[in-house]
Amino acid sequence: MIHALKLFNSLKREKEDFKPIQEGRIGMYVCGPTVYSDVHLGNCRTFVSFDIIYRYLLYAGYKVRYVRNITDVGHLLDDGEDRMSRGARLDQLEPMEVAQRYTVGFHDMMQIFNTKAPSIEPRATGHIIEQIKMVEDILARGYAYEKDGSVYFNTPKFLEDGYPYGELSGRVIDELLNESRDNLKKQDEKNHPSDFALWIKASEDHLMRWPSPWSIGFPGWHLECSAMSTKYLGERFDIHGGGNDLKFPHHENEIAQSMGACGTAPANYWLHTNMLLLNGRKMSKSEGNTISPTELFSGNSQHISKGYSPMSVKFFFLQAHYRSPLDITDDALQAAEKGFKRLMETLKVLDIITLQFNASATEKDKEILNTIRESKSHMDDDFNVPNSLASIFDLISIVNSLKDGHISSQEVSQSCWDTLKEHLKTMIFEVFALKNDVEESSSKSMDGLMQLILELRADVRERKDWTTADKIRESLKDAGIQVKDGKEGTSWSYDI
């Protein structure tokens, strides 16, 4: 059965019952990365949050089309050097080469965090035709105007006709007068400071450029998401997500563009993730208060005492609700690492516990099944991961108590145990998508272990304890390891 969900809708500033447009189906659009620099840790948190939301929606029985774009329109300029060889294509800086490097880096990082690829991952440069079409639609409905090859959205006209502008971000147009991102450049061209660019005529040195009815130019930076969400999810879809910092102007302008082009708002529910702090303060490169994912993994940063595995970091992310800020501190990371380790140890034990459970239902069953239910209903309630995890840890305690004999296995029925086992694995590995990345570092340990075994083997041989020597030989063979005694001593290798 499909779960009923409650979502906190940023547009209404309250939790609402979720009603999909089509029963059982969800269209979800999330603003993806700009691929002209390495992905920030804050972005990683956002994409991990939406990955868990995506995975939970699938778990909850929905058929989901999850679209996350790649912003690969880069505003790189011809540096003017080497003009003599401009004709030689290979000498020119190629924005797509830069975009490719960071797209690959982004995908690698998403894989490191064990996230699922979205259903569609459209690129802004791949949808110029659709963006031009949208500008034409907005122009045709009278909510944009052209000036010298550029096209601007007409915000006052939009408001005049009763459309909302500022509803999502809670800003009023007077405030916007002083804040508009486009204030500084080309403001002479705009009729009103709150108007924003839909299409921009390219200057001589702007490398990325496409033909359009108005000029050789490029799309304004809000347009791609409107055009691509419409193309793949329709004019109106269920969920639009992104980081808090995108509420204004990006998402506000997306709403205006969609309403300008076709009269309807794009999404019914807007979900926004909150920011990452570092030692209580906003991350800021200029103040040195920043840490990158790779620094976090390697420990190569003044802000942390050691490196943390990607899954420990991910588990740390899960400690806060997606709508709450999360403060990175070394202490909090260490605590998360410990919790993660405990979780993984218990999960490792799950399959090897061989206890005699009760054949029929018990009192304890009720408690366990109730906690399982809780861990899901917390997720149904606006994807409350930390609360759900708390229930999961209650279940983990029960497993450990069973293992240690503090609870007798006769107090729990076999069927309840099976349900519990299945539920823990599904939630941890499929929904939260954690995996044991500590285990994976085993090859470092292998050399140490093999050295120890070879020393013990030498002792055994010296003692002429052939029974043990045989046992060692057999065990190594079973473990797929080949030992060779040579001139320089004994060496070992995997037996392919």
Add this chain to the structure above:
Amino acid sequence: MIHALKLFNSLKREKEDFKPIQEGRIGMYVCGPTVYSDVHLGNCRTFVSFDIIYRYLLYAGYKVRYVRNITDVGHLLDDGEDRMSRGARLDQLEPMEVAQRYTVGFHDMMQIFNTKAPSIEPRATGHIIEQIKMVEDILARGYAYEKDGSVYFNTPKFLEDGYPYGELSGRVIDELLNESRDNLKKQDEKNHPSDFALWIKASEDHLMRWPSPWSIGFPGWHLECSAMSTKYLGERFDIHGGGNDLKFPHHENEIAQSMGACGTAPANYWLHTNMLLLNGRKMSKSEGNTISPTELFSGNSQHISKGYSPMSVKFFFLQAHYRSPLDITDDALQAAEKGFKRLMETLKVLDIITLQFNASATEKDKEILNTIRESKSHMDDDFNVPNSLASIFDLISIVNSLKDGHISSQEVSQSCWDTLKEHLKTMIFEVFALKNDVEESSSKSMDGLMQLILELRADVRERKDWTTADKIRESLKDAGIQVKDGKEGTSWSYDI
């Protein structure tokens, strides 16, 4: 110093000295996968071959822009079912969702084979504007004509004006009359059977479609590579590569399109990889004579006796020159696996050999340095990987002889040893991009080893051999392993 190279140019059917258009720089375009099904093993071989070529060009001192496209224009049709809900976007089959699934699968497979991402990976759907522009250019120069919303290349006119058609594939136009791929459909629209489509008007049920000056339609399947290679590498670039099966009509038509649009052929050197056979015969699904990469890895196929690791398969690919066919047989795979294992074992030994080498140059040095030179000159000679590998294996033999004492370390100078070590690692890990994927399966072995150690530990304790017990404790601690003695016996875990 940049290496001088010889390339076998398919266009000339002979080996030529390679002269880049710009000194020290190479623009290379390789036809990538169509992402509407899983990547074939034959494609994997092609992309692995070009990956090694790309890596070797970098090693040889060139600055390379390597472009490999993704063909994501899919010819999926609206199945006509469920017409009532056609307005509901989520109910419609979305070609990009299919393309995304197989693009991700393709990237995963390329990662499994340890290939580098190309410098740019353009998508056909992302370059419709550029393709339309190219059709306009061909029309403007008189080498195409429009019929009922579709545009066709005018092959007879092209030949009439003295341009070559059939030069790459060695076909003459009379032969083409009976072979043209487009023969069966719409041939009534074409003036001549050898003409081919540049733009195709979309039928009612064709899902992917874009506006153009001629019709709402989609580009012909040869056009994307011409448009994208021109965009990212210029009208004329150095190397164009692909599988042998693409020579005709795809590459032949690419040449015609470029010449038709701007008068020059696109690439100076055409490189083509040869095909994979299975048990001496062409792979064919209908005859059951086929094997997929995953079947090869898992062993789940009637054609092989067991699974082979991805690196064993890659090493098998390296046994043949890229221009030769390669026959997959279980015996050949087993032989490759053995050779690969031997290679990895020797490379593992490289860093741990502690021999006293000669302080000054020796006679043996000359032989070693000469073999190193050979291993490179084979690669300079049209990327002859098998010959280069043979030289590498001569070096491997020397390393093994040194290790076993068959050659005294005094016969080799320290500086020569350092060069040898560096060269082997660079060629194997950086150029051929192999890695020890046997090592990585160590976690399976870990459990077996730990079980053995814990048993030995119990024996030792029973014997009250505290010295050995202490040694075991210390070694495990050093290996990062924590042992807990509990009620249910002893368990172990990694010590985070």
